[in-house]
Amino acid sequence: MTDRSDRWGALLGRANRGEAVAYAAFLQDVTPVIRTIVRGRSSSEFENEDIVQEVLLAIHAKRHTWREGDPVAPWLYAIARYKTADAFRRRKGAVQVPIDDLAERLADEAPGDPTAARDLGRLLEGIDERSAGIVRAVGVEGESAGEVGARMGMSEGAVRVAYHRALTRLKKMAGSKE
Amino acid sequence: MKTEDLIATLAAEPAPPPAASLERRAGLGAVAGLAVTVVLFLAVLGPRANLGAALSDPVVLAKTLMPLLLALFAGALALRSARPAVPSGVPGRIVWLVPAAVGALFFWALGATEAGQRLVAFLGHSTQVCIPAITVLSLPILAGLIHAMRGGAPVHPARSGALAGLAAAGMAAAIYSLFCTEDSPLFYAVWYSVAIGVATGIGAVAGRRFLRW
Known part of the structure; x- marks a missing residue:
C-alpha cells in the first residue's frame, strides 16, 4: 500500500x-x-x-x-x-429515462440539420472531442450508432444519446453565433 | 473515447502550474477582498475616537486580536481543505483556543462587572449595527477567498466555504472592532460571535454553490 x-x-x-x-x-x-x-x-x-x-x-x-x-x-x-x-x-x-427507450425516438433525429451548417468544423471545435467525434461519425460520415458504439466502446443507445446531446449543444451554439 | 486514448491525450498536455500557486492565489484574493472591506469601512464607519488609547487596554485589544487570530487559523484551515486529503494538522488543533479564550474572557467579565451593569453591558447599544456590519464587511474577503479556492480541489465544498467565511468574518470583525466602542467582553464575546456565525453560514452556502468542481 x-x-x-x-x-x-x-x-x-x-x-x-x-x-x-x-x-x-x-x-x-x-x-x-x-x-x-x-x-x-x-x-x-x-x-x-x-x-x-x-x-x-x-x-x-x-x-x-x-x-x-x-x-x-x-x-x-x-x-x-x-x-x-x-x-x-x-x-x-438528470433525465431518468432509460436510454434504450429513448433510443428509438432519437433515431428520428434528422442527421444533418445543424451538421449542414457551413461552419460545422468551427462549431465542432467548441464541444468536447468525444462528442465531436460522434457527430462527425454519425452525422457526416453516416456511420450507424451501432458501428460508432462498437468502435468507441459505448452502447448503441449511449451513442444516440450522446449524438443527440451534441446536436442540441451545436444548435445552441449556432443560434448564439447568428 | 477509449480510456487508453484519454490517458495518452492527458499525458501529452503541458505540466501544471507549481503547487504553491494555490496559497499565492488565496493570499492575493484575501488582500484584494480586504482592500474593498477597508475602503468600505473607512467610507461608512471609520475608526473610533482615541483608538490608540483604547487599544492600550488589553480587554479592548482582545476585541481586535481574537478575531484576527481566528482569521489566521481559519484561513490556514480553509487552504488545507482546498487540497484533497490534507489533514487539518496544527491549525485544526489550536483554532479551538480562540473560542475557549473568548469564553474565558466572557466569564471573567461576568465576574468583574457589577450585577446591575451586566445586562446593560451585554445588550450594549449597537447590536443592530454590529451584526450586519461584520457580516457585510466579511463578504468581499469571502469572495476573494472563494475565488482563489476554486483553483484548488475542495472535496467538501460547504465545509471549505464555511472555513473561508470564518476567516473572512474574523478579519471583518477585527476591522469593525476599530469602530466599535462596546468594550465589554459581555458584549463583544457574544455579538461578534453571532455575526461571525452568520458570515460562516453564508460561507458554507457560497461554498456549496461556488466551490463544486
Whole structure:
C-alpha cells in the first residue's frame, strides 16, 4: 500500500515537472484503482467507464493540488470518491429515462440539420472531442450508432444519446453565433 | 473515447502550474477582498475616537486580536481543505483556543462587572449595527477567498466555504472592532460571535454553490 503510494508519488512528481512518460504511467497505474472505486458505488456497469474517465479528467485538472511529499493515495482516493459521488448524483438528477427507450425516438433525429451548417468544423471545435467525434461519425460520415458504439466502446443507445446531446449543444451554439 | 486514448491525450498536455500557486492565489484574493472591506469601512464607519488609547487596554485589544487570530487559523484551515486529503494538522488543533479564550474572557467579565451593569453591558447599544456590519464587511474577503479556492480541489465544498467565511468574518470583525466602542467582553464575546456565525453560514452556502468542481 505504502509502496504503491510511494511509486505513485515518484511518478506524479516527475509528471508535474513535465515528464509525459511518467504521467502516462501514473494514469495507467491508477486507472484500475479508480475503476474499483467507481464500481463500488455503482449498481450497474452502465456508464462506469464514463465516470472513470471523468475521474481521470478531474485528477488531470487538479494535479497541481498535490504537493510533492504528500501521500498520493489518499489524495487520489479523495478526488475519486468526490467525483464518483458527484457523477452519480448528477446522473440521478438528470433525465431518468432509460436510454434504450429513448433510443428509438432519437433515431428520428434528422442527421444533418445543424451538421449542414457551413461552419460545422468551427462549431465542432467548441464541444468536447468525444462528442465531436460522434457527430462527425454519425452525422457526416453516416456511420450507424451501432458501428460508432462498437468502435468507441459505448452502447448503441449511449451513442444516440450522446449524438443527440451534441446536436442540441451545436444548435445552441449556432443560434448564439447568428 | 477509449480510456487508453484519454490517458495518452492527458499525458501529452503541458505540466501544471507549481503547487504553491494555490496559497499565492488565496493570499492575493484575501488582500484584494480586504482592500474593498477597508475602503468600505473607512467610507461608512471609520475608526473610533482615541483608538490608540483604547487599544492600550488589553480587554479592548482582545476585541481586535481574537478575531484576527481566528482569521489566521481559519484561513490556514480553509487552504488545507482546498487540497484533497490534507489533514487539518496544527491549525485544526489550536483554532479551538480562540473560542475557549473568548469564553474565558466572557466569564471573567461576568465576574468583574457589577450585577446591575451586566445586562446593560451585554445588550450594549449597537447590536443592530454590529451584526450586519461584520457580516457585510466579511463578504468581499469571502469572495476573494472563494475565488482563489476554486483553483484548488475542495472535496467538501460547504465545509471549505464555511472555513473561508470564518476567516473572512474574523478579519471583518477585527476591522469593525476599530469602530466599535462596546468594550465589554459581555458584549463583544457574544455579538461578534453571532455575526461571525452568520458570515460562516453564508460561507458554507457560497461554498456549496461556488466551490463544486
